[in-house]
Amino acid sequence: MADKGDIGWKVMAGAAAFAGGFVARKVITAAWKKTTGKEPPTNPESPDVDLMEALGWAVVMGVGMEISRVLATRAVASQWVKGTGELPSHLRPKS
Template identity: 75%
Template sequence: MADKGDIGWRVLAGAAAFAGGFAAKKAITMAWKKSTGKEPPANPESPEVALSEALTWAVVMGVGVEVARLLATRAAAKHWSKGTGELPAQLRAES
């Protein structure tokens, strides 16, 4: 059974990843609008959307959101280790 520290870390990491992903989606959408002058594709899977536009949107959004999640989770881990004195068990390097 998970202990309170494990549950606490999972909640903190999940919240950080969600917040990072949410912020990244907003920022990427705004940057897309500013750089292209139009809305991002609402449905990139649609054949009515140019393949180049759909692929560009998918790559930019995928990479951007995952990088934001990674950075947010790492920041949460740093905060966690400052508060508890050690990294969460899931993040410790195995010796």
Template identity: 70%
Template sequence: MADKGDLGWRLLAGAAAFGAGFVARKAITVGWKQITGKEPPTNPESPEVELAEAIGWAVVTGVGIEVARLLATRAAANRWHNSTGELPAALRTATDKIKNVAS
């Protein structure tokens, strides 16, 4: 069973990642419209969408959303560390875990 700290971290990290992904998707959509002059593909898997456009959209959204989630989770981890004095258990390295056991 997860302890309260673990559950708190999961909720914080999940909320941060969800929010960052949502904002990133909106920003990427606006950027796509400005750069290409057209709406992003709603169904890139469709054969009616040009292959280059479908691949471009997949790469841009995949990388953009994942980078936003990574940065948001790292920021949440920093905030967690500042308020609790230690990183969440899920983010501690093996060396950190050994130091905590030895203390």
């Protein structure tokens, strides 16, 4: 069973990733609208959506969401170290 530190870390990292993803989706959507002049595809899998537009949206969204997740998790890890004095066990370098 996970100890309280592991559970606390998972809750904090999950909440940060969720919040980061929410903000990232809004920012990416706004940037897509500004760049292309139209709404992003709501259903990129649909044959009615141009293939290049669907692929472009998938790449931009995938990369953007992963970047936001990494940044959010790293920010939480930094705060975790400030509060506990050490990284969560799975982020520590293997010796």
